Amino acid sequence: MNVLVIGGGGREHALAWKLRQSPRVNQVFIAPGNAGTALEGRNVEIKVSELNQLLNFAQQESVDLTVVGPDDVLAAGIVDLFENAGLRIFGPCKEAARLESSKSFAKRFMIRHGIPTARFGEYESSRAAKDALHDFGFPLAVKADGLALGKGVVIAQDRREAEAAVDDMIERRRFGDAGRKIIIEEFLSGVECSVHALVNSRSYLVFPTAQDHKQLCDGNRGPNTGGMGTFSPSRQIDAGLLQEIRDKILDPFMQGIRQDNLLFRGLLFPGLMLTKDGPRVLEFNCRFGDPETQVLMPRLETDLLDLLEASITDQLDAISTEWDNRSAVCVVMASGGYPGDYETGKAIAGLENVSEMEDVKVFHAGTRRRGDQILTSGGRVLGITAVGNTLSVASKRAYEAVDQIEFDGRYFRRDIGSV
Ligand SMILES: Nc1ncnc2c1ncn2[C@@H]1O[C@H](COP(=O)(O)OP(=O)(O)O)[C@@H](O)[C@H]1O
Ligand SMILES: [Mg+2]
Incomplete structure (x- = not known):
């Protein structure tokens, strides 16, 4: 079947890479994609904001399943648009996506359904x-x-x-x-963490834990960014805490969407604060995390297409998932200056040195191709991901790859997976 991934970041590269591995997938299209997704499938020059063009494309190319990356595309109602046209798409409908796109809507939902929050x-x-x-x-x-x-x-x-x-x-x-x-x-004090759960109208399936590093500088200092790296599993969430998160947050969430008649077939990724009184929800994200997806996909052994289809056909309770029990670390290489102003158009060297490294995968974010060169085109440029028997092995391997890749002004943290 043909699959369309909407978005152009590291998250979408990881999703496209995983979907391509499915024996049931013929063609992966990515709109608009980046220089990395072009190696997994065919990039399509349509902006994520051009919903009608995306729909036309999906109809023309007989796309059997569309997977949405970014939050604003869900908030704009792409799921309703595709479903009304009879196309299959993974993600919450516009009304349910308000759980992310309106914080007051989310807070009222939490209060109404007894979900702990500030x-x-x-x-x-x-x-x-x-x-x-x-x-x-x-x-x-x-x-x-x-x-x-x-x-x-x-x-x-x-x-x-x-x-x-x-x-x-x-x-x-x-x-x-x-x-x-x-x-x-x-204000809530504590340690932050998050979980990923695949949701349909009857049940949910929790992914292995992952933890991101939002701050720009080593030692978790400096301004917040979109994420400078991530690792899986998280050190914060053990089996007991996960059970508490199910009981206090995910189960009431499922009851809430049922009672409120919200159509949610997609990915729920709540941001949590672990306070001394237990976990509190900071926000609901209604899509895959970026960069969390870059460490989850390399650990996923089940066909991602099976999982996404089980979500949209309400059959999650019938599916079993296999995960690589090794650890994964993703180090984000960014343009100097990010998250403030930065320059783009810098040539990236050394990608060929790491393409054959075992247990290493480079996910592209802000990159584009010009002739034979791959150039930087955004703040977060690459997510260098490695798996290994322990977090420290995975981290060491990821940094061996990072050290081979050069571009003018490259910036990355040195401590991903070790703090
Ligand atoms: N009530 C709160 N108490 C303490 N820190 C908070 C609180 N709400 C948000 N934060 C901090 O601000 C960050 C961003 O808030 P969040 O609600 O996740 O919004 P968004 O991700 O949409 O910017 C959180 O990751 C957390 O570090
Ligand atoms: Mg957040």
Whole structure:
């Protein structure tokens, strides 16, 4: 069958790579893809925002299954569009995707269904928001309600910082309409982690754990990024905690989507804070994580197509999954300056040195081909992934590969998988 993957990052490269391994897949299309996905299938020059063109393409090329990577494409309603046209697509419908695309919608869902989360309020006027600050104490979290490329959350240490964040979002519309409404939350302290679960309307299937490194610098310091690396399994989540996450978060989530009649056949990836009073949900992501997918796919032994199909046909309870019990580490190589301004168009050297390395896979993110060269084209450029018997073996192997790859201004952390 023909499969279309929508998106152009490392996550989509990992999904396309895995789907290509399915004996039932003839052709993988990736829209728009990158220089790496072009090696797994055929890139299609359609932007992720051009939903009607994507639909036309899927119809013309007899695409049997479409897999959506990015959150904003789900929020724009691509699943409803494809399903109304009779096409099979993996992901939550637009209304269910609001669990990610509107933080107030998600918070109300959690409160309604008894899912533990931080106390919050929602505000559309900066006056009302500022008046409410003292109810939360400091620090507190100020969040744009809508999608803001992972930049819409400010942890304010005092009233001055909180008021500046409120004005930035509501008055100055720093995040456009995403900040028309904001939420304010009590601060939760603890360690962050996340889980991935494949969901259909009856049941869910939890993936092995993975943990990302959001901060730019070694030792988990510096500004937050889209993710500088990731490893699997996580050191934070043991069997007991996973059971608690099932009981307190995933089971009530399933009951909630049933009661609220939300059609959710896709990937649920909640961000959690492990507090001294137990896990609390920070947010619901409604798609695969990036870069978490880059360490999960190399460990997946079951055909990914079988899993995605079981989700959209509500047969997850009938499927068994096999995972490689080794560890995986993914080191992100980024453009110097990221997550701020950075240059692109730098030639990447050394990819051929690592293409034959055992247990190493390079997933491309911000890359494009020009003639014989592969050039950088984004902030996060490559995700160098390795598997090994232990996290430290996997990490050592990943860094051996990283050291072979050069581009002007390349930046990466040295401690992925070891802190
Ligand atoms: N209530 C909170 N208490 C403490 N830290 C928080 C809180 N909410 C968010 N954060 C921090 O802000 C980050 C981003 O928040 P999140 O809700 O995940 O938004 P997004 O991923 O959409 O930017 C979290 O990963 C966490 O580090
Ligand atoms: Mg988050």
